[in-house]
Amino acid sequence: MPEWIRLALVIAAKDVRAELRSKTALLSATVFASLVLVIFNFARDPTALSATDLAPSALWVTFAFAAMVAMNRSFTVEREHGALDGLLLAPVPSSALFAGKLLANLAFVAAVEAVALPLFVLFFNVDLSRALPGIIGTAALATIGFVAVGTIFGAMAVRTRFAELMLPVLLLPFMVPPLIGAVQVTSRLLAARPLSEMMGWLRLLAVYDVVFVTLAALAFAFVVEE
Amino acid sequence: MSAEPPANGGYMVAAYVVAGAILLGYFLSLARRAKQVLRKQ
Amino acid sequence: MTILAGTAPIVTLDRARVVVRRGVIISGVALLGIAVVVVLALGFTPVEARQGLAQKIFYLHVPSAWCTLLAFSLVGIAGGLYLWLEDPRLDRFAAASAEVGVAFATVMLTTGPIWAKPIWGTWWTWDARLTLTLFLFFLFVGYLALRAAVHDRHERARFSAVVGIMGLLLVPFVHLSVYLFRTLHPQPIVLKPSEPSLPWEMLRTLLISTAMFTLLYIGYVTIRYGIALAADAREESDVG
Numbered sequence: 001m002p003e004w005i006r007l008a009l010v011i012a013a014k015d016v017r018a019e020l021r022s023k024t025a026l027l028s029a030t031v032f033a034s035l036v037l038v039i040f041n042f043a044r045d046p047t048a049l050s051a052t053d054l055a056p057s058a059l060w061v062t063f064a065f066a067a068m069v070a071m072n073r074s075f076t077v078e079r080e081h082g083a084l085d086g087l088l089l090a091p092v093p094s095s096a097l098f099a100g101k102l103l104a105n106l107a108f109v110a111a112v113e114a115v116a117l118p119l120f121v122l123f124f125n126v127d128l129s130r131a132l133p134g135i136i137g138t139a140a141l142a143t144i145g146f147v148a149v150g151t152i153f154g155a156m157a158v159r160t161r162f163a164e165l166m167l168p169v170l171l172l173p174f175m176v177p178p179l180i181g182a183v184q185v186t187s188r189l190l191a192a193r194p195l196s197e198m199m200g201w202l203r204l205l206a207v208y209d210v211v212f213v214t215l216a217a218l219a220f221a222f223v224v225e226e
Numbered sequence: 227m228s229a230e231p232p233a234n235g236g237y238m239v240a241a242y243v244v245a246g247a248i249l250l251g252y253f254l255s256l257a258r259r260a261k262q263v264l265r266k267q
Numbered sequence: 268m269t270i271l272a273g274t275a276p277i278v279t280l281d282r283a284r285v286v287v288r289r290g291v292i293i294s295g296v297a298l299l300g301i302a303v304v305v306v307l308a309l310g311f312t313p314v315e316a317r318q319g320l321a322q323k324i325f326y327l328h329v330p331s332a333w334c335t336l337l338a339f340s341l342v343g344i345a346g347g348l349y350l351w352l353e354d355p356r357l358d359r360f361a362a363a364s365a366e367v368g369v370a371f372a373t374v375m376l377t378t379g380p381i382w383a384k385p386i387w388g389t390w391w392t393w394d395a396r397l398t399l400t401l402f403l404f405f406l407f408v409g410y411l412a413l414r415a416a417v418h419d420r421h422e423r424a425r426f427s428a429v430v431g432i433m434g435l436l437l438v439p440f441v442h443l444s445v446y447l448f449r450t451l452h453p454q455p456i457v458l459k460p461s462e463p464s465l466p467w468e469m470l471r472t473l474l475i476s477t478a479m480f481t482l483l484y485i486g487y488v489t490i491r492y493g494i495a496l497a498a499d500a501r502e503e504s505d506v507g
Contacts, residue, residue, distance in 0.1 A: 149433065152429070153430075156413065156426045156429070156430075159417065159422065159426075160413065160416035160417055161416050162416060166412065166413065166416060169408070169409045169412055170409045170412075170413060170430060172405065173402050173405045173406050173409070173434070173437060173441075174433070174437055176402070176441065176444070177437070177440040177441060177443070177444045180444045180448065181444065184447075184448075200447050201447065204440070204443060204444065204447065207440075208440055211436060211440075212433070212436075215432070215433060215436060216433075219350075219429045219432070219433070222350055222425050222428070222429055223425070223426065223429060225425070231314055231315065231316050231317065231318070231319035231320070232317075232318070232319040232321075232385065233319065233320075234318075234319045234320055234321040234385035235319070235320040235321070237320075237321040237324070237381050237382070237384060237385045238320040238321050238323050238324055240381050241321075241324040241327065241328075241377070241378045241381040241382060242305060242323075242324070242327065244374075244377045244378065244381065245327045245331070245374045245377070245378055246305075248370060248373055248374050248377065249298065249301070249370070249374065249483070250298070252367075252370040252487065253294055253298065253487070256290075256294075256487065256490045256491060256494070257291065257490070259494055260287045260291075260490055260493060260494050260497070263283075263494055263497040263498055263501065264280065264283060264284050264287065264497050
């Protein structure tokens with residue numbers, strides 16, 4: 001196994017282990033996700049807006065904000081324990097560092113999404129029997145894109161005074177194209193529309209991922225250099 | 227279809243005034259900050 | 268322009284003064300030019316029959332859109348070049364262009380709804396141009412917020428450059444998303460806001476306006492660059 005992959009996995013494992021021990025990010029993100037879903041449900045007029053019309057937006061707003069909470073915590077925890085500086089002094093190539101952080105963030109966000117999805121099914125009464133594989137695939141496709149951007153912006157934000165505010169301010173515009181795509185695909189999946197109707201959006205999601213994961217990986221070197 | 231153009235001149239005036247205020251305001255802000263930073267010695 | 272060790276910073280402050288003065292002159296000329304354009308638009312350009320006087324907002328709205336996009340593109344390009352060349356002039360320019368971009372974006376985001384209300388009957392519409400400008404506005408704000416929050420000059424330049432390039436690359440995706448959204452959700456259009464073929468007097472006024480606005484962009488950026496130059500000179504004389 002190439003050295004940098006091994007390093008990336010070590011970094012990711014360290015982060016995940018640290019989070020499993022303290023559980024703060026996962027817990028806050030999960031509570032947040034549940035709250036958002038509940039509010040969405042009570043905020044609508046059931047006679048005017050059916051659950052299925054609102055469902056895709058509710059799901060993705062939940063995923064988006066819970067992901068942001070999770071990514072924010074992952075860097076602040078590290079800063080609080082001064083571990084980031086130690087990591088930077090070690091001779092780790094920035095690509096390995098980025099890959100490790102990305103994997104850890106993806107693990108966190110995937111965990112939150114895995115908790116939010118059953119809650120979503122429960123509260124919105126959606127039938128996922130046929131749509132589930134598609135929803136999981138779409139979630140993966142959209143999540144990779146904005147988590148990559150969130151990883152690099154998180155590394156920058158953590159160096160600033162208002163880190164918790166800086167990450168959302170920087171990240172939100174970048175979350176919009178994947179979110180729009182994800183909501184469009186999800187709503188078509190739930191309505192059991194043919195695949196041809198989603199191809200444009202899926203292509204958008206895929207191209208976004210390729211461009212921004214690459215860009216974030218390349219730019220990460222400039223963020224962590226001394 | 228009436229041949230009279232709609233009477234919406236008020237919007238035009240509002241837009242021109244707002245745009246002018248922003249552009250002039252920014253210019254004055256720049257001028258003030260420049261004077262402040264160039265002031266000493 | 269490199270600052271040799273031991274050179275008195277008063278040279279740089281003087282240079283900043285020269286730059287600022289040049290910028291003020293250019294901006295002054297441009298503002299006068301825009302005043303002329305206003306007279307031209309109001310007095311010497313035909314009124315659009317279906318849209319009425321409100322259509323004349325077009326002569327301010329479109330040039331400011333162009334300037335916003337120009338400002339933003341240059342922030343991204345300057346950022347990319349900075350990461351490659353590490354020239355502080357590029358970073359100073361990017362900061363200037365971002366701030367000036369906010370000003371033009373604000374003009375666009377205010378004149379846009381004021382134009383939309385009488386023409387489309389609604390203050391806001393998620394059409395390609397307004398949506399994109401809103402995005403650019405948020406990206407600018409994020410960029411400037413980041414710059415304000417990072418104290419080390421080199422770190423600030425590097426971080427801004429990264430955000431700048433990534434923001435620039437985001438633009439085609441926003442555009443594509445809006446396009447896909449609109450082709451699948453056709454919006455009811457009450458009146459077509461811009462004619463496919465513009466009568467030449469309107470085109471003439473629009474082009475002159477665009478030229479004056481671009482000149483104003485150059486003037487503003489020059490002043491703002493001069494301010495940055497002076498601030499850097501100050502910082503160096505305090506440190507050195």
